Amino acid sequence: MTEHENRRAVGQVKEVTSLANPLVKDIKALALKKFRDSQNAFMAEGLKLIIDALDLGWQIKTLVFAKAGRGNQAVEKVAARTVAAGGTVLEVSEKVLSAITRRDNPQMVVGVFSQKYRTLKDVRPKNGDVWVALDRVRDPGNLGTVLRTVDAVGAKGVILIGDTTDPFSLETVRATMGSVFAVPVAKATPDAFLSWRKSFPGLVVGTHLKGAVDYRSVDFSNRPVLLLMGNEQQGLPDDLANSCDKLLRIPQAGRADSLNLAVATGVMLFEIRRSALTLEDRP
Ligand code: SAM
Structure with a gap:
């Protein structure tokens, strides 16, 4: 990933602090199977896991990271890969990340991926x-x-x-x-x-x-x-x-x-x- 691509990705990051934001609402809805199926999506937490998923060819729809991740090289690299793959990158408050993951101390990064089944x-x-x-x-x-x-x-x-x-x-x-x-x-x-x-x-x-x-x-x-x-x-x-x-x-x-x-x-x-x-x- 080049410096230029990194900067471009950072420029495309949307900052979200409100739980009422429609993008956040859609991700929160993924807690329910009905919405996972209608969006053909699911959520996975953790930077290493998301990098592995991208390396294995899984399609990322949205990357969500906590403010603490700003400036973190690994996070910015994943953000750039998300943008390059046509996905959305959201920088959110701790409160929003907790609500998305339903956890008090959430991981710094969450990825929303397309589901994939074999026949x-x-x-x-x-x-x-x-x-x-x-x-x-x-x-x-x-x-x-x-x-x-x-x-x-x-x-x-x-x-x-x-x-x-x-x-x-x-x-x-x-x-x-x-x-x-x-x-x-x-x-x-x-x-x-x-x-x-x-x-x-x-x-x-x-x-x-x-x-x-x-x-x-x-x-x-x-x-x-x-x-x-x-x-x-x-x-x-x-x-x-x-x-x-x-x-x-x-x-x-x-x-x-x-x-x-x-x-x-x-x-x-x-x-x-x-x-x-x-x-x-x-x-
Ligand atoms: N009450 C259930 C029954 O009558 O089979 C118990 C199911 S067990 C919790 C779940 C599955 O684990 C079983 O269907 C079987 O495939 C496997 N399993 C558990 N213990 C086993 C054993 N001792 N030998 C073979 N399969 C076992």
């Missing part, structure tokens, strides 16, 4: 690829944690089946710690999923409390793997369970009936990806 047609797994399908996941913390874990193990993406919590809610985005930008997400009705599943070129494993197979006894290597996880309250319904090649169980001791969905997904993913992960993997 099932885009999901064409190769050997070694792992995808996770979540049946009607309800809890934003669970979905965010699964997206983060999928990212961490190097799995390829997540398919949301049926009526699920929103991957672009602020709560889910927060729980992903930025992985929402790194992990492709597709949505499907149960029927669309079941018909797509027929052409899945690898192993489809479901996890089930009545599963007869110990998850540690399966060879997951050298083929695409699709891991199917059940809803928090009801587990996998019969049609989804019957579509799996195997139903696996994670053995448990103690009094707990089951594991938390995100924990069970993590246990499964680290087993499926066991041979692919080494301590040397990370730069």
Whole structure:
């Protein structure tokens, strides 16, 4: 980014201190799914996360930063990138930023991005690829944690089946710690999923409390793997369970009936990806 571009971006910054400002009202409305969907937008907080999102090609609509960010080189660089991408830059008071993020001590920078979903047609797994399908996941913390874990193990993406919590809610985005930008997400009705599943070129494993197979006894290597996880309250319904090649169980001791969905997904993913992960993997 050149000096000239930086100055140009700073010149285009709109200063906003009123909660009644229509731009601020639109961003605040993103707390509701109805408005996230009608604006095809969502909010993410934090400078590093926004830089990562831009680097990964996500489209930024609006950058909001607190007055404290004025003169901060990194913030000004992101502002310049936002302007270059055709987005709007707002410098706001702490009060406005708190209202937007619904937090007392908000991050200095908030980005509004366009939502992005893959279609099932885009999901064409190769050997070694792992995808996770979540049946009607309800809890934003669970979905965010699964997206983060999928990212961490190097799995390829997540398919949301049926009526699920929103991957672009602020709560889910927060729980992903930025992985929402790194992990492709597709949505499907149960029927669309079941018909797509027929052409899945690898192993489809479901996890089930009545599963007869110990998850540690399966060879997951050298083929695409699709891991199917059940809803928090009801587990996998019969049609989804019957579509799996195997139903696996994670053995448990103690009094707990089951594991938390995100924990069970993590246990499964680290087993499926066991041979692919080494301590040397990370730069
Ligand atoms: N009451 C639900 C049931 O009957 O399945 C419990 C669902 S559990 C909280 C959410 C999901 O995590 C399950 O559908 C399953 O996919 C997975 N899960 C949790 N514990 C598991 C275990 N011990 N073995 C296999 N899967 C498990």
